[in-house]
Amino acid sequence: xxxxxxxxxxxxxxxxxxxxxxxxxxxxxxxxxxxxxxxxxxxxxxxxxxxxxxxxxxxxxxxxxxxxxxxxxxxxxxxxxxxxxxxxxxxxxxxxxxxxxxxxxxxxxxxxxxxxxxxxxxxxxxxxxxxxxxxxxxxxxxxxxxxxxxxxxxxxxxxxxxxxxxxxxxxxxxxxxxxxxxxxxxxxxxxxxxxx
Amino acid sequence: xxxxxxxxxxxxxxxxxxxxxxxxxxxxxxxxxxxxxxxxxxxxxxxxxxxxxxxxxxxxxxxxxxxxxxxxxxxxxxxxxxxxxxxxxxxxxxxxxxxxxxxxxxxxxxxxxxxxxxxxxxxxxxxxxxxxxxxxxxxxxxxxxxxxxxxxxxxxxxxxxxxxxxxxxxxxxxxxxxxxxxxxxxxxxxxxxxxxxxxxxxxxxxxxxxxxxxxxxxxxxxxxxxxxxxxxxxxxxxxxxxxxxxxxxxxxxxxxxxxxxxxxxxxxxxxxxxxxxxxxxxxxxxxxxxxxxxxxxxxxxxxxxxxxxxxxxxxxxxxxxxxxxxxxxxxxxxxxxxxxxxxxxxxxxxxxxxxxxxxxxxxxxxxxxxxxxxxxxxxxxxxxxxxxx
Numbered sequence: 001x002x003x004x005x006x007x008x009x010x011x012x013x014x015x016x017x018x019x020x021x022x023x024x025x026x027x028x029x030x031x032x033x034x035x036x037x038x039x040x041x042x043x044x045x046x047x048x049x050x051x052x053x054x055x056x057x058x059x060x061x062x063x064x065x066x067x068x069x070x071x072x073x074x075x076x077x078x079x080x081x082x083x084x085x086x087x088x089x090x091x092x093x094x095x096x097x098x099x100x101x102x103x104x105x106x107x108x109x110x111x112x113x114x115x116x117x118x119x120x121x122x123x124x125x126x127x128x129x130x131x132x133x134x135x136x137x138x139x140x141x142x143x144x145x146x147x148x149x150x151x152x153x154x155x156x157x158x159x160x161x162x163x164x165x166x167x168x169x170x171x172x173x174x175x176x177x178x179x180x181x182x183x184x185x186x187x188x189x190x191x192x193x194x195x196x
Numbered sequence: 197x198x199x200x201x202x203x204x205x206x207x208x209x210x211x212x213x214x215x216x217x218x219x220x221x222x223x224x225x226x227x228x229x230x231x232x233x234x235x236x237x238x239x240x241x242x243x244x245x246x247x248x249x250x251x252x253x254x255x256x257x258x259x260x261x262x263x264x265x266x267x268x269x270x271x272x273x274x275x276x277x278x279x280x281x282x283x284x285x286x287x288x289x290x291x292x293x294x295x296x297x298x299x300x301x302x303x304x305x306x307x308x309x310x311x312x313x314x315x316x317x318x319x320x321x322x323x324x325x326x327x328x329x330x331x332x333x334x335x336x337x338x339x340x341x342x343x344x345x346x347x348x349x350x351x352x353x354x355x356x357x358x359x360x361x362x363x364x365x366x367x368x369x370x371x372x373x374x375x376x377x378x379x380x381x382x383x384x385x386x387x388x389x390x391x392x393x394x395x396x397x398x399x400x401x402x403x404x405x406x407x408x409x410x411x412x413x414x415x416x417x418x419x420x421x422x423x424x425x426x427x428x429x430x431x432x433x434x435x436x437x438x439x440x441x442x443x444x445x446x447x448x449x450x451x452x453x454x455x456x457x458x459x460x461x462x463x464x465x466x467x468x469x470x471x472x473x474x475x476x477x478x479x480x481x482x483x484x485x486x487x488x489x490x491x492x493x494x495x496x497x498x499x500x501x502x503x504x505x506x507x508x509x510x511x512x513x514x515x516x517x518x519x520x521x522x523x524x525x526x527x528x529x530x531x532x533x534x535x536x537x538x539x540x541x542x543x544x545x546x547x548x549x550x551x552x553x554x555x556x557x558x559x560x561x562x563x564x565x566x567x568x569x570x571x572x573x574x575x576x577x578x579x580x581x582x583x584x585x
Binding site for chain 2: 040041042044059060061062063064065066067068069071072090093094097102
């Protein structure tokens with residue numbers, strides 16, 4: 001591999017969305033030679049066929065142990081990993097484990113060329129986690145809204161309230177009991193189910 | 197205890213003492229607040245222990261040594277004040293390989309030397325035929341599984357790096373891999389051998405305890421720095437684990453222990469399979485043949501909980517034999533210092549009883565008696581080896 005050429009990066013991730021986000025980030029940063037592996041069967045032989053310079057893997061993946069084998073010198077290992085991160089890189093390890101990603105350099109690539117790749121992976125993985133959290137929050141907000149609408153309907157019917165009045169009642173109850181509106185609405189639904 | 201301790205584990209039966217210590221309240225009784233964290237790979241357990249995300253972990257004994265020696269990863273000194281298990285592994289082969297070995301065998305099919313020599317003949321025949329080399333799965337480069345497979349094969353004249361392929365496979369993938377023909381056999385801990393037998397895709401050829409009578413398998417691993425700063429927590433953890441290990445071994449508790457381990461947040465497999473492991477009664481083939489061994493898995497019996505530095509030196513000797521570590525007296529001392537019987541004994545408050553000489557405690561089925569004081573002499577007795585002592 002010449003000094004100028006882009007290193008070949010293999011992304012091992014069973015989550016296709018995260019892998020796509022990572023690949024896009026790497027391409028934007030000028031790493032044009034990126035391959036995704038989402039099939040864990042015969043991972044080692046897939047990797048030998050691709051012959052990458054850097055392997056990036058998510059920490060939820062049990063196959064991480066398969067890559068550790070590449071440190072060994074044996075018939076099964078054709079091109080050993082020279083170094084993962086050295087002793088001075090404790091901070092990098094910490095950041096990458098926190099983000100949930102790990103990177104391996106295959107023999108031949110200079111260590112300093114890994115740093116920008118690893119940093120990018122860490123930031124993309126963190127971005128993905130934030131995205132996931134946001135998605136979860138949006139989902140639960142949507143759920144809440146459905147529950148609140150149904151609770152309002154029950155109150156309107158039972159107490160002859162307008163929609164506005166039903167909502168005010170829900171909100172003031174939530175404030176008084178220091179609970180979320182969604183929780184009060186859910187308890188109204190549960191109670192009405194029990195009283196049916 | 198104000199801050200909860202985070203302890204990592206891999207879903208395997210040999211985490212029993214740790215899981216039961218927490219689930220049955222042994223840790224709580226010691227004033228410890230413990231959060232168990234289930235992990236998917238040994239690399240994750242090692243890294244999270246090394247950087248302090250875990251305070252302690254269920255860890256492959258050789259990984260604790262490799263980490264202290266800086267092999268394969270950053271160097272972080274680890275201590276093992278408690279041995280979670282001895283033995284517990286088995287070698288399982290595909291039905292096709294089993295038939296091939298049995299066709300070549302001279303002697304007792306449960307004798308590891310007889311099967312190793314038979315395997316050697318199978319390997320030779322395949323080579324003459326131009327067939328692909330046999331592939332065997334194991335769990336990690338620094339694992340007892342790796343060393344047991346190598347020790348067994350090499351005794352029959354098979355070079356594990358040249359004549360066959362040894363590949364790392366995560367334990368939950370072993371059964372599928374033997375079913376799909378990706379591997380011809382594997383060495384793994386419970387419950388995966390039994391699951392392969394139950395699915396009719398493999399036969400248990402040997403219990404690990406037939407290769408080595410006593411082999412340190414999983415340890416309770418702690419960063420040395422942390423253990424020095426928190427001696428009381430370490431002692432409390434050792435006592436809780438010791439209480440749990442004893443609980444696990446009581447025959448009347450086995451059903452309950454199997455049910456606890458079977459829960460999805462722990463091992464997540466059928467309680468019956470776990471019970472067979474705890475009882476050392478394993479179905480070895482799909483036709484229902486059962487073999488028993490009281491030594492299949494030792495958790496709280498026969499002095500298993502006491503970390504034995506001789507065990508550490510044997511594991512280090514395997515690293516040297518297979519070229520993972522250079523031979524040096526300093527490295528040997530470092531490796532032996534990972535296993536800390538002193539911390540165990542101080543916590544438990546017993547002495548003497550387990551102090552007798554265990555220098556021959558490994559008891560391998562082949563090769564000379566192991567003597568950590570003469571590592572070079574021991575290794576020189578093996579024809580097949582990588583590193584030169």
